[in-house]
Structures are given as C-alpha cells and as structure tokens.
Amino acid sequence: MTSEIKSERITIAVRSLPMFRGLAAEDQRRIAALATLKDFKRGDHLWRAGDPADYLTLIVRGRVKIVRHAEAGDIILEIFGEGEPVGAIAVYNYMPYPASAVCLEPVTLLMLPRRDYFELLDRNPDFARAIIRELTKITVALTRKLEEIRGQRVEARIAQLFLTLAERMGREGKDGVEIPLQLSRQEVADMVGTTVESAIRVLSRWGREGVLITGEGRFVIPSRERLREAAEG
Amino acid sequence: MTSEIKSERITIAVRSLPMFRGLAAEDQRRIAALATLKDFKRGDHLWRAGDPADYLTLIVRGRVKIVRHAEAGDIILEIFGEGEPVGAIAVYNYMPYPASAVCLEPVTLLMLPRRDYFELLDRNPDFARAIIRELTKITVALTRKLEEIRGQRVEARIAQLFLTLAERMGREGKDGVEIPLQLSRQEVADMVGTTVESAIRVLSRWGREGVLITGEGRFVIPSRERLREAAEG
DNA sequence: AGGGCGGTATGACGCCCGTCATGCGCGTTT
DNA sequence: AAACGCGCATGACGGGCGTCATACCGCCCT
Numbered sequence: 001m002t003s004e005i006k007s008e009r010i011t012i013a014v015r016s017l018p019m020f021r022g023l024a025a026e027d028q029r030r031i032a033a034l035a036t037l038k039d040f041k042r043g044d045h046l047w048r049a050g051d052p053a054d055y056l057t058l059i060v061r062g063r064v065k066i067v068r069h070a071e072a073g074d075i076i077l078e079i080f081g082e083g084e085p086v087g088a089i090a091v092y093n094y095m096p097y098p099a100s101a102v103c104l105e106p107v108t109l110l111m112l113p114r115r116d117y118f119e120l121l122d123r124n125p126d127f128a129r130a131i132i133r134e135l136t137k138i139t140v141a142l143t144r145k146l147e148e149i150r151g152q153r154v155e156a157r158i159a160q161l162f163l164t165l166a167e168r169m170g171r172e173g174k175d176g177v178e179i180p181l182q183l184s185r186q187e188v189a190d191m192v193g194t195t196v197e198s199a200i201r202v203l204s205r206w207g208r209e210g211v212l213i214t215g216e217g218r219f220v221i222p223s224r225e226r227l228r229e230a231a232e233g
Numbered sequence: 234m235t236s237e238i239k240s241e242r243i244t245i246a247v248r249s250l251p252m253f254r255g256l257a258a259e260d261q262r263r264i265a266a267l268a269t270l271k272d273f274k275r276g277d278h279l280w281r282a283g284d285p286a287d288y289l290t291l292i293v294r295g296r297v298k299i300v301r302h303a304e305a306g307d308i309i310l311e312i313f314g315e316g317e318p319v320g321a322i323a324v325y326n327y328m329p330y331p332a333s334a335v336c337l338e339p340v341t342l343l344m345l346p347r348r349d350y351f352e353l354l355d356r357n358p359d360f361a362r363a364i365i366r367e368l369t370k371i372t373v374a375l376t377r378k379l380e381e382i383r384g385q386r387v388e389a390r391i392a393q394l395f396l397t398l399a400e401r402m403g404r405e406g407k408d409g410v411e412i413p414l415q416l417s418r419q420e421v422a423d424m425v426g427t428t429v430e431s432a433i434r435v436l437s438r439w440g441r442e443g444v445l446i447t448g449e450g451r452f453v454i455p456s457r458e459r460l461r462e463a464a465e466g
Numbered sequence: 467a468g469g470g471c472g473g474t475a476t477g478a479c480g481c482c483c484g485t486c487a488t489g490c491g492c493g494t495t496t
Numbered sequence: 497a498a499a500c501g502c503g504c505a506t507g508a509c510g511g512g513c514g515t516c517a518t519a520c521c522g523c524c525c526t
Binding site: 068070071072073075077089092093098099125128129131132133135136138139140142143145146147149150151152193 | 301303304305306308310322325326331332358361362364365366368369371372373375376378379380382383384385426
C-alpha cells in the first residue's frame with residue numbers, strides 16, 4: 001500500500017524532471033523502478049565534502065546550496081533549484097564530492113544509483129550532452145563569481161548578487177521585485193566572500209534606506225535601479 | 234613538396250596528442266587530412282573574447298593563458314600546455330569564446346574544423362568523456378582559485394600560486410625547484426587578482442630574501458619550505 | 467525564571483593594499 | 497641623441513573592511 005503510493009510519487013517525479021522528459025515511456029518506467037525519493041528539511045546535509053558519490057541526485061522540490069569549507073570561512077559556490085542535477089560531475093567521474101550540499105528549504109530528492117545511471121548513459125547518449133551543458137553553466141557561473149570577487153567592493157558585490165538572484169528567481173510583487181529565498185546574513189556573506197559583519201552593515205543600511213528589504217523567507221527590491229547604482233559603486 | 238612536409242608534420246602532431254592516441258590508424262589519417270597547423274609567437278592572440286569558435290584547438294607546442302578582461306583589470310583564468318585542448322567548451326556549445334587566449338611562448342596549434350570535430354564525436358563517443366574530463370578539471374581549478382582569492386592575503390595567494398606552478402611544471406635544478414615559465418609581474422598579479430605594485434613588492438622582497446628568484450624566462454624556488462610558510466601567513 | 471544559543475546589529479581599532487607619483491634601466495624609434 | 501614605451505622598483509597616503517567586543521532579541525530547554 002505505502003509502496004504503491006511511493007511508486008506513484010516516483011513516477012510523477014520522473015515525469016516532472018526535464019532531464020527525463022524526452023525519454024520513452026518505457027525508459028521512464030525503468031527509471032521509476034530503480035530510483036528512490038528522499039525528503040530533507042532546511043539545514044540538512046545531503047552530503048559532506050569527501051563523501052562517496054554513489055547516486056545521481058536530482059532536485060524534485062526545494063533548493064540546495066553547494067558549500068566549500070575553507071580556512072578563511074565557507075564559500076557558497078552555487079544554488080541549485082528544482083529540476084537541476086546536483087553533484088553530477090562527482091558521480092560521473094567516480095570521485096568523492098568536492099563540496100558539501102545543504103538544504104535551504106524543505107527538499108525532495110530523486111536518487112538513481114550510479115550503476116543504473118551509467119547504463120542509462122550508454123543507452124541514451126544525450127545524457128552526456130546534458131552533463132556537458134550543466135558543466136558549462138557551472139564554469140560560466142564560477143568565472144563570473146571570480147570576476148565579481150576580484151577588485152569590487154563588498155557593497156557592489158552584494159548588490160550584484162541580489163540583481164542576479166532577482167533575475168534568476170525574482171517575481172513581480174506589489175512592493176517591487178520579490179526574491180522568495182531564505183538566506184541568513186552569514187549565507188549572504190558566504191556567497192560574496194566577505195564576513196558576516198560586513199554583510200550585516202550593508203543589508204541593515206539598505207533596509208533603512210529602502211534599497212532592499214529583508215522579510216520572512218524573502219527579500220524585496222523596491223527599485224531595481226537603486227540597487228543597480230549600488231552595484232556600480 | 235612543401236605540402237608533403239606539412240602533412241608529415243601534421244601526422245606527427247596528431248600522433249603526439251593524447252586525445253587522439255587511442256584512435257585507429259585510419260581515424261588518425263582522416264584527422265590529419267582535415268586538420269591544419271598554425272604557429273604563433275609570444276604575445277599573439279589565438280582569439281579574443283567574443284570571437285566565434287569555429288575550430289577545435291589543441292596545443293602541440295608551447296603554453297597559452299586564458300584571460301578575461303574585466304573592468305577592474307584582467308584575470309588569468311587558466312594556463313594550458315602541450316597536449317591540452319583550448320576552448321573546447323565554446324566549440325562544443327556553439328558559443329563565442331567567453332575569454333581571450335594569448336601565447337606565453339612560441340606556440341603551435343592543431344586546428345580541426347568544428348564540423349569535422351562533431352563527426353568525430355559521433356563516431357567516437359569517448360570524446361565526450363574527454364570533454365567532460367577537461368571541464369571537470371577546469372571546474373576544480375576555478376573552485377580552488379575562488380578559495381585562494383577569498384580572504385587570503387596577497388602574499389599568501391602569490392605563494393600558493395607558485396607552489397601550484399611548481400607542482401604542475403617544476404623541475405629539480407641545482408639551486409632548487411625551477412619553474413620554466415615567463416611571467417611578467419603584471420601577469421602574476423592577474424593570476425591572483427591583485428595589482429602590479431603589490432605583486433612587485435612581494436616578488437622583489439622575496440628576491441632579496443632568497444625565497445623565490447626571478448630569472449630569464451623562469452623562476453627558482455631555493456626552498457619549498459620557506460614558500461610554504463609564506464603561503465600559511 | 468533563568469540560562470544557553472543563534473541570528474542580527476553597532477561601534478572602535480588597525481592594517482593591508484589599492485591608488486598615485488616618481489624614478490631607473492633598457493630597447494626601439496625618429 | 498633625444499624621445500618614447502615598457503617592465504620593474506619604491507615611497508606616501510588613505511580608506512575599506514576584517515577583527516574584536518558588546519548588546520539585543522526570540523526561541524528552546526531543564
């Protein structure tokens with residue numbers, strides 16, 4: 001009974017993932033039979049840096065941050081959302097995860113054992129293309145991050161961060177652009193490579209000035225233009 | 234006559250490249266027939282950011298830096314050497330080059346038209362694996378660069394840079410580890426994300442203290458240990 | 467109630483490093 | 497030779513931001 005409900009959930013999940021959408025119904029059924037779903041809550045680790053990568057992991061619901069723990073503090077490399085594969089590179093290359101993955105919200109994962117994933121790859125070469133596309137995106141994003149951190153002042157970097165977030169996941173609300181994402185000051189700092197105190201100083205000042213307002217699990221940008229000015233410096 | 238000599242050179246070049254080594258002799262012959270060689274000298278641009286990527290480019294001889302021109306100054310993202318493909322991502326994805334490529338030394342390139350490259354990909358799926366491997370390497374390198382730039386002081390970053398270079402291309406000489414690579418102070422600065430002046434201050438002091446000596450087209454590290462101390466800070 | 471904890475906020479201090487200026491040596495140009 | 501450009505070197509100055517300290521608030525726990 002429960003397992004039937006479960007398998008029903010899995011089938012729906014498989015169909016909803018862009019990566020599997022183009023597949024034949026038979027392939028989709030096979031994947032659903034081999035894959036499992038797993039739930040997490042905010043703050044949970046999907047894995048830690050160094051763990052073995054035994055499953056191909058796809059996000060069905062929620063968002064996840066990829067974090068590297070460095071001596072000088074943590075660095076958030078990327079935020080993945082629904083439909084995206086997480087840690088696909090590590091799985092593909094038989095390497096331990098180079099970074100940790102932590103949930104920013106309640107998350108549901110579809111997990112496919114590595115062995116089955118490779119079998120799928122053999123029968124469906126488009127998957128290699130999908131991987132390459134993901135890797136390209138990551139490379140471009142990392143390059144941009146490098147440019148931003150380099151030389152720019154902290155305020156400009158944070159402004160740039162929220163402009164990017166607004167572009168990626170912003171919704172037009174009645175008070176301006178709304179970014180539905182729960183990030184602590186610490187996490188903002190980790191994303192632009194600075195300290196909590198500096199992030200707090202900028203964000204609390206922006207709150208007073210009405211440039212960017214922190215709400216419950218979201219940020220609001222009353223005027224994109226004023227944020228852009230801050231980004232220019 | 235000349236063309237025979239040329240085709241002879243090409244055949245040798247194809248055989249020397251790791252990417253082609255596993256191929257059947259017939260495939261190697263086909264590649265040699267389609268590819269061309271091109272020579273450059275130090276300072277030449279292989280291409281500039283924004284140029285169309287019409288050829289798969291492999292380094293037969295010499296080294297190349299990948300540079301992004303940012304407002305705050307240039308950033309050297311990567312240095313590629315013999316046997317490595319350059320800009321393979323751009324070719325694969327039909328996108329214009331996201332960064333410029335400049336020769337650090339006299340360079341010889343093997344260039345394969347994109348059309349032929351894709352044909353080769355279809356007939357030989359291992360190539361996709363090769364691409365993914367390259368992309369993975371790049372991602373890891375970029376991640377490391379991010380960590381280094383973040384938080385660390387300039388002196389530590391430069392020390393880290395030369396430790397990495399020593400690991401990648403160092404040779405044991407009579408005075409210590411020798412890095413056979415011509416880099417200006419400006420280029421060192423661009424690699425760690427700082428200014429020329431700061432790079433000069435560190436390097437000239439190290440020269441006086443005997444931590445790292447700049448020679449003709451090379452650097453010498455008398456004692457890895459002292460450099461490591463500088464990297465720790 | 468009290469105590470611990472995590473996130474947020476604010477002030478004071480200090481120093482690294484980016485910026486600007488100046489000078490030197492060397493090769494190339496006119 | 498003078499003029500110019502380029503790479504390297506060194507000094508002075510100032511500010512951004514990392515570091516440390518303190519405090520407030522809400523929440524969970526025993």
